[in-house]
Amino acid sequence: MYSEKVMDHFSNPRNVGELENANAVGEVGNAKCGDIMKIYMFIEDDIIKDIKFKTFGCGAAVATSSMATELVKGKTIKEALELTNKAVVEALDGLPPVKMHCSVLAEEAIRSCLADYYKRQGIDPTPIVGCSCNCEECHAHHHE
Amino acid sequence: MIYVDNAATTKMSKEVLDSMMPYLTDCYGNASSIYSFGQQNRAVIENARETIAGLIGAKPGEIFFTGCGSEADNWAIFGAARKNVKKGKHLITSVIEHHAVLHCFQQLEKEGFTVTYIPVNSDGLVSVDDVKNAITPETTLISIMMANNEIGTIQPIKEIAQIAKENNIVFHTDAVQAVGHIPVNVEDLGVNLLSVSAHKFEGPKGVGFLYVKTGTWLSQLMYGGAQERNRRAGTENVAGIVGMATALKIAVENLDANMKKCYELRERFIDGVLSKIEHCRLNGSRTERLPGNANISFEFIEGESLLLSLDLVGIAASSGSACTSGSLDPSHVLLAIGLPHAIAHGSLRASFSHRNTSEEVDKIIEELVKIVQRLRDMSPLYEDYLKGKK
Numbered sequence: 001m002y003s004e005k006v007m008d009h010f011s012n013p014r015n016v017g018e019l020e021n022a023n024a025v026g027e028v029g030n031a032k033c034g035d036i037m038k039i040y041m042f043i044e045d046d047i048i049k050d051i052k053f054k055t056f057g058c059g060a061a062v063a064t065s066s067m068a069t070e071l072v073k074g075k076t077i078k079e080a081l082e083l084t085n086k087a088v089v090e091a092l093d094g095l096p097p098v099k100m101h102c103s104v105l106a107e108e109a110i111r112s113c114l115a116d117y118y119k120r121q122g123i124d125p126t127p128i129v130g131c132s133c134n135c136e137e138c139h140a141h142h143h144e
Numbered sequence: 145m146i147y148v149d150n151a152a153t154t155k156m157s158k159e160v161l162d163s164m165m166p167y168l169t170d171c172y173g174n175a176s177s178i179y180s181f182g183q184q185n186r187a188v189i190e191n192a193r194e195t196i197a198g199l200i201g202a203k204p205g206e207i208f209f210t211g212c213g214s215e216a217d218n219w220a221i222f223g224a225a226r227k228n229v230k231k232g233k234h235l236i237t238s239v240i241e242h243h244a245v246l247h248c249f250q251q252l253e254k255e256g257f258t259v260t261y262i263p264v265n266s267d268g269l270v271s272v273d274d275v276k277n278a279i280t281p282e283t284t285l286i287s288i289m290m291a292n293n294e295i296g297t298i299q300p301i302k303e304i305a306q307i308a309k310e311n312n313i314v315f316h317t318d319a320v321q322a323v324g325h326i327p328v329n330v331e332d333l334g335v336n337l338l339s340v341s342a343h344k345f346e347g348p349k350g351v352g353f354l355y356v357k358t359g360t361w362l363s364q365l366m367y368g369g370a371q372e373r374n375r376r377a378g379t380e381n382v383a384g385i386v387g388m389a390t391a392l393k394i395a396v397e398n399l400d401a402n403m404k405k406c407y408e409l410r411e412r413f414i415d416g417v418l419s420k421i422e423h424c425r426l427n428g429s430r431t432e433r434l435p436g437n438a439n440i441s442f443e444f445i446e447g448e449s450l451l452l453s454l455d456l457v458g459i460a461a462s463s464g465s466a467c468t469s470g471s472l473d474p475s476h477v478l479l480a481i482g483l484p485h486a487i488a489h490g491s492l493r494a495s496f497s498h499r500n501t502s503e504e505v506d507k508i509i510e511e512l513v514k515i516v517q518r519l520r521d522m523s524p525l526y527e528d529y530l531k532g533k534k
């Protein structure tokens with residue numbers, strides 16, 4: 001069902017945990033649907049210096065969170081905002097069709113975290129980050 | 145591998161396979177053929193029918209072989225609903241039925257029938273009074289499962305069948321999880337229709353039967369040849385039917401010993417998990433329960449992650465999480481007993497057989513302790529819980 005890469009990131013997730021000195025936190029999903037992703041970042045000079053995540057969800061949810069954090073770690077905010085769910089899926093050598101929403105959630109978790117970064121500085125994140133929705137809608141949509 | 149998913153399917157014994165082998169190899173004649181090479185298989189099928197009937201208190205003429213448990217359910221429900229449509233179009237079932245039953249009723253609703261879905265209490269039990277109160281003059285069929293496949297709850301079938309009888313309503317029970325695991329006698333239960341599937345009691349996959357009480361009439365589901373006394377078409381699966389008869393015979397002969405063993409394993413598992421792991425609960429009744437069924441919800445974690453982690457250490461079990469059901473919602477059974485979504489997502493079903501050992505149970509518990517902790521350590525819900533507690 002899952003690729004070796006997915007199983008690797010599920011059994012040995014990268015960047016799992018909390019970040020003491022986080023200056024941005026984002027959380028998407030809900031317990032009702034069965035997955036929640038929470039991302040912590042420490043951003044300095046527009047660069048994601050450190051990143052951690054916590055995820056409640058299925059194997060794909062854990063693996064996509066892990067991969068998404070790997071893909072943006074050390075990158076600039078601009079680069080991180082360019083991360084697509086497709087890139088996460090490709091990096092994991094694919095996901096079963098019913099699990100694609102997990103990759104969307106991972107992308108949204110990164111965005112939501114960056115939105116929080118701007119909000120904390122009194123900057124409206126919407127023009128920069130785009131949909132900083134709490135993703136209930138996108139999530140419900142992807143589950144259809 | 146430690147296999148504790150016996151409610152999903154079971155391992156066939158060598159004895160069962162041996163009994164089937166002739167009909168998968170040399171004795172391939174069609175039982176409907178006139179020559180003796182075919183007629184020999186007719187005799188074999190009728191022999192199996194007699195064996196099976198005797199094991200559940202039925203008459204041989206009341207046993208109709210089907211292609212699986214799902215077919216038996218479909219036939220019973222569509223067959224009874226359609227046969228009695230002149231009398232009425234109201235049907236009664238429960239909210240915790242297997243999809244092989246629920247989806248039939250949902251289809252019948254689309255075809256103009258009205259269905260009452262009886263709720264269950266927090267233990268997963270249907271109330272006899274609720275069934276009684278749901279009956280209308282239009283009611284033609286009541287279908288309540290004997291034992292639930294997820295939480296193992298055993299329903300008061302005899303009482304419900306009695307009420308159906310008093311009201312002249314056909315009563316069906318899906319006994320797929322019950323037959324071969326707990327005593328089942330159709331005469332004693334007083335049911336009209338009862339569905340069975342062989343692969344749940346160490347028989348082969350792809351064969352089952354429907355018990356149809358003499359005098360109970362169904363419209364046909366499978367049209368074609370004249371097999372099964374003109375009521376269910378299809379060249380008989382001789383090997384499957386023989387294997388099912390052998391398996392049921394073995395299961396019934398060993399019923400008491402197997403029930404005791406499964407019960408002990410399940411209790412050891414439940415006690416072990418509940419005492420060694422915090423924030424978990426047993427789903428379903430502790431007493432009105434299939435001997436081998438344990439279903440436990442672990443808070444703050446999700447079931448598929450749990451199953452994958454168990455699989456990585458060679459343990460095969462099951463879950464009611466949405467991610468394993470292939471739909472948006474977690475198991476309808478767990479929601480029906482009142483579990484919040486988040487907790488329903490974190491369920492684990494271990495279904496034991498006589499083949500399991502107490503060492504295996506201990507090993508599963510040992511692994512679960514580690515896995516649950518690992519998953520909680522990466523769960524934002526657990527983090528919120530710990531912070532809230534501080």
Ligand SMILES: Cc1ncc(COP(=O)(O)O)c(C=O)c1O
Pocket residue numbers: 151152212213214215217242244289291292293318320321341342350351352
């Ligand atoms: C309660 C119940 N009913 C029906 C079925 C369907 O049986 P089968 O797999 O033989 O179609 C199952 C098994 O999955 C079951 O557990």
